[in-house]
Amino acid sequence: MSIKKHDNGIHVPNEIGTLRALLIHSPDSGLGKVVPSKAQDWLFEDIVHLDTVRKAEYDYYLKVLMYFLDPGKIKGKLREIDAEENDRAFYKPDHPNFHGSDKVLELQQLLAEILENEGIRKKLTASVCAIEGCTYRLQQELIATDARLLAKIFISGTLPDERMIFAPIPNLIFTRDVGITINNFVLLNKPAKKARSRETLLMRYIFFNHPYFADYRDNILEIPDPLQHFLRPGEDEDHRTTLEGGDVMVVSPGHVLIGCSERTSPLGANEAIKLLFQHEVVEKVTVVKIPNKRDFMHIDTVFTQVKRNVWVVLSSVSRQGGGVREPIHLLVEQENRDKTEIIQFRREDPMQPKRFESIESLLDDISRNDLGSREETRFIYSGNDTFPYDAREQWTDSCNLLAIREGVVLGYDRNDNTIQAFKTQGFEVIHVAALIDKLENGELEAARLKDTLILMPSAELSRARGGFHCMSLPIRRDSLDLTV
Known part of the structure; x- marks a missing residue:
């Protein structure tokens, strides 16, 4: 079953409204081909055990998404689905029994469907082969390949005979980083690392060519490089235009946060602001500069939203003063680099920015003034704000939570002190x-769940260094009642 244009369209006006549709990519065979010598080049800190990630961890993510977003695909069928465990039919985009949900969208399925078009198949294959330096004969061989198999090859880098023809793109499970929905626009991002070039290309083709997004092609925004950028000296990252979705948060219909981080440059943030204001997508953009360190990577690794008045935060980069708590031997010259800075621009008068003294003050302002919260703004701190657990648990994504609806969030089960803080x-x-058992037997209804942290298994998945906020590209969320 192919995915058609969806009647309800795309619309993401916030971070916590009830999630109705999202784009994910289940771990593919390329994830199991990451080798230690290339792990950091491919942006992984470690190698993971693929079967454990699939069967014991990510599959729970897919199942819980189905129960909340598309229960007709799973409720009452769980025993049958689990009986196919060895075949994994329900989870394989290239299998006839694949779930084919139009609410829990699988990137590989969308890619396969656009590749059915001969013209698109030829163009995309030529583009991939140019990026990867393939021979002309291999390019012709790939063009002649079945669309479903070709989609799999483009993602895993591996032919059916197990020959690897180019590197895998294991970071594709982090779908948020290469695109973000802002109201009824899609911002296609510019990842910082060469290892993500192919996934950026694939996402661009999907958004511009798949019928699901047909009505929104004029609303797809691409971040350009500055005019005549190729004349500028040097190719270091400080002079590049980069922006990743983990550094973009739609906190209200009129307000977007953009992080400047290890992966998003000031030039990238600047180009995104110009696009968003030019197309009147939002009224204000707040730039949150966090320390340019691998520990943090994106702003959604140091804070995410739980309810309109509740946020989970890493205190060491959030509180007034903005310094990162480090051992006493911290070098003086690192201080400016490690300072958190927050500046807000308004479309009506971008030359009169507003500054915030801390992340907490910004988030409090969002809760009260953007979202109309009448309750005290509360912060749940990583590691229960206790050293060294704050840093340890932030590293395993204690602050990177996905809200399925306001107050109901997914997080890793290994972050014990953060769990206690919740x-x-x-x-x-x-x-x-336990939740899935209760949903399946009717003991619980998904729609009645509130103020709940759902714990997800994480022994292997957390090694990929990304939580469920990273592993989701929301396509549609409900609006919040801002009069509450």
Whole structure:
């Protein structure tokens, strides 16, 4: 079953409204081909065990998404689906029994469907082969390949005979980084690292060519390089235009946050602001500069939203003063580099920016003034704000949570102190396996769940250095009642 244009379209006006549709990519065989000598070049800190990631961890993510977003595909069928565990038919985009949800969209399926078009197949194959330096004969061989198989090859880099013809793109599971939905626009991003060039190309072709997005092609924004950028001296990252989706948050219909980080440059943030203001997508953009360190990478690794008045935050980069807590031997010259800075621009008068003294003050302003919260703004701190657990648990994505609806978020089960902080703030905590059992047998209804942290297994998946906020590209969320 192919995915058609969706009647409800695309619309993401916030971070916490009920999630109705998103784009994901389930771990593919390329993830199991990352080798230690290339791991950092391919932006992985470690190698993962693919079968464990698929069967014991990511599959819970897919199942819980189905129960909340497309229950007709799974409820009452779980036993049958699990009986096919060895074949993994429900989860394989190239299998006839694949779920084919138009709410939990699988990137590989969308790619396969556009490749059915001969013209697109030829153009995209030529583009991929140019990026990867393939021979002309291999390019012709790929053009003649079945569309579903070709999609798999483009993602995994591997032919059916197990020959690797180019590198895998294991970061494709982090779908947010190469595109972000802002209201009814799509911002296609410019990843900082060469390892993500192919996935950027694939996403561009999907958004511009798949019928699901047909009505929004005029609303797809691409970040350009500055005019005559090729004349500028040097090719270091400080002079490049880069922006990744983990550094973009749609906190209200009129307000977007953009992080300047290890992966998003000031030039990238500047070009994004110009695009968003030029197309009247939002009224204001706040730039949040965090330390340019691998520990943090994106702003969604140091804070994400839980409810309109509740945020999970890493305190060491958030509080007034903005310095990162480090051992006493921190070098003086690192201080400016490690300072958090926040500046807000308004479309009506971008030359009169507003500054915030800390991330907490910004988030409080969003909760009260953008989202109309009448309750005190609360912060749940990584590691329960206790050293060294704050830093350890932030490294395993304690702050990178995905809201399925306001107050109901997905996070890793390994971050014990952060979990305790949620409990202290009055949240229920439930393991995903127990939740799925209750949803399947009717003991719980997804729509009735509130103020809950859903714990997801994470022994292997967390090694990829990204949580469920990273592993989601929301396409449609409900608006919030801003009069509440």
